[in-house]
Amino acid sequence: MTQVLVFFDRVETELSRAQAELLTHADALGDTVVVTGSLPVTGTAPLAVKGVTGVLTGADHVNAPIYAPDPALADVVAAAAGELDPDLILGLDAPETVDALARAAVLLEAGLITGATGVTGSGAATKSVLADSWHTTAQISEDGPLIATLRPNTVLPVLVDAAEPEVVELDVAASSAVEILKEAELPSTGRPTLTEASTVVAFGRGVEGDLSLVEELADELGAALGASRVATDAGWIDHSAQVGQTGVIVSPKLYLSVGISGAVQQKAGMQTSGTIVAINKDEDAPVFEIADFGVVGDLNEVLPQMIEEIRRRKG
Numbered sequence: 001m002t003q004v005l006v007f008f009d010r011v012e013t014e015l016s017r018a019q020a021e022l023l024t025h026a027d028a029l030g031d032t033v034v035v036t037g038s039l040p041v042t043g044t045a046p047l048a049v050k051g052v053t054g055v056l057t058g059a060d061h062v063n064a065p066i067y068a069p070d071p072a073l074a075d076v077v078a079a080a081a082g083e084l085d086p087d088l089i090l091g092l093d094a095p096e097t098v099d100a101l102a103r104a105a106v107l108l109e110a111g112l113i114t115g116a117t118g119v120t121g122s123g124a125a126t127k128s129v130l131a132d133s134w135h136t137t138a139q140i141s142e143d144g145p146l147i148a149t150l151r152p153n154t155v156l157p158v159l160v161d162a163a164e165p166e167v168v169e170l171d172v173a174a175s176s177a178v179e180i181l182k183e184a185e186l187p188s189t190g191r192p193t194l195t196e197a198s199t200v201v202a203f204g205r206g207v208e209g210d211l212s213l214v215e216e217l218a219d220e221l222g223a224a225l226g227a228s229r230v231a232t233d234a235g236w237i238d239h240s241a242q243v244g245q246t247g248v249i250v251s252p253k254l255y256l257s258v259g260i261s262g263a264v265q266q267k268a269g270m271q272t273s274g275t276i277v278a279i280n281k282d283e284d285a286p287v288f289e290i291a292d293f294g295v296v297g298d299l300n301e302v303l304p305q306m307i308e309e310i311r312r313r314k315g
């Protein structure tokens, strides 16, 4: 039986969709043990799902939880790997996780593959590259576990309730290198999280600061809103919505690009999306090079028709 260690940089009272996806993926591969630096007050209740046989945390996780970017998270993962000798160590493809798992890979002298879309029990990781036109499969040649981060939206999350797993504290404490001074919950937009959403509506300079149509379209589709750097720099939306090389990387099933030219730095953040639909009035815009469907037209004329058609089909 393949032994899978799943790393979450933190566990809240409810699992995120991406965390549920990762546990679904792990359950299909073998026995799963979760390793994390912190647990919510409800303990392991969110992890009481089929396949999860145990939870490992840092020492005294109740009074001294270990949060990203504390480098001790890597020590937690390495200590857990020392206890379990897993075949696979899996995490989400998010900056906090990649940071901790990269450090853990150094400690364990193990290989790390980021941005995978799938992993097999024998330690092969698949990646989608060049705008999903190629799939590559890689295997770590050294002994030791394969450490991989998995992109969201690669599997349908299906979790079955089970008994609460037991918690075992590892002999690793939070380091003094990082001190969290304040934590503040971001105000909810009512839309899905950008990095986890299965549909993203992204907009650029073309909207000229008027978000009414892209917001309406996003809400009809249950989508997250993303933006180009021009749009975030202009202050039309918060910087956290920026998709691209210096923003977030998204990999939704459907990415709608509205009034975005498709510069290479923008493509770097969205080219592995499943289906890319581009709306741009310039037929030579680079975004059309990677779009599956393109509409050449003024977004102010195209979007109202799209919204009307979506509403008609939804009945």
Ligand SMILES: Cc1cc2nc3c(=O)[nH]c(=O)nc-3n(C[C@H](O)[C@H](O)[C@H](O)COP(=O)(O)OP(=O)(O)OC[C@H]3O[C@@H](n4cnc5c(N)ncnc54)[C@H](O)[C@@H]3O)c2cc1C
Pocket (backbone or CB within 6 Å): 203, 204, 205, 206, 207, 227, 228, 229, 230, 231, 242, 243, 244, 245, 246, 247, 248, 258, 259, 260, 261, 262, 263, 264, 265, 266, 269, 279, 280, 281, 282, 285, 297, 298, 299, 300
């Ligand atoms: C180091 C570095 C890092 C960068 N990182 C990022 C990044 O992470 N993310 C990012 O997005 N950019 C990034 N950029 C900037 C990037 O190079 C582009 O400048 C930016 O993506 C352009 O944004 P845009 O497409 O919204 O604007 P523009 O390039 O100005 O394109 C606007 C598009 O809208 C179309 N348009 C205009 N009006 C309409 C209309 N009414 N209907 C339909 N279409 C219309 C135009 O035809 C045009 O194609 C980075 C640049 C550098 C140098």
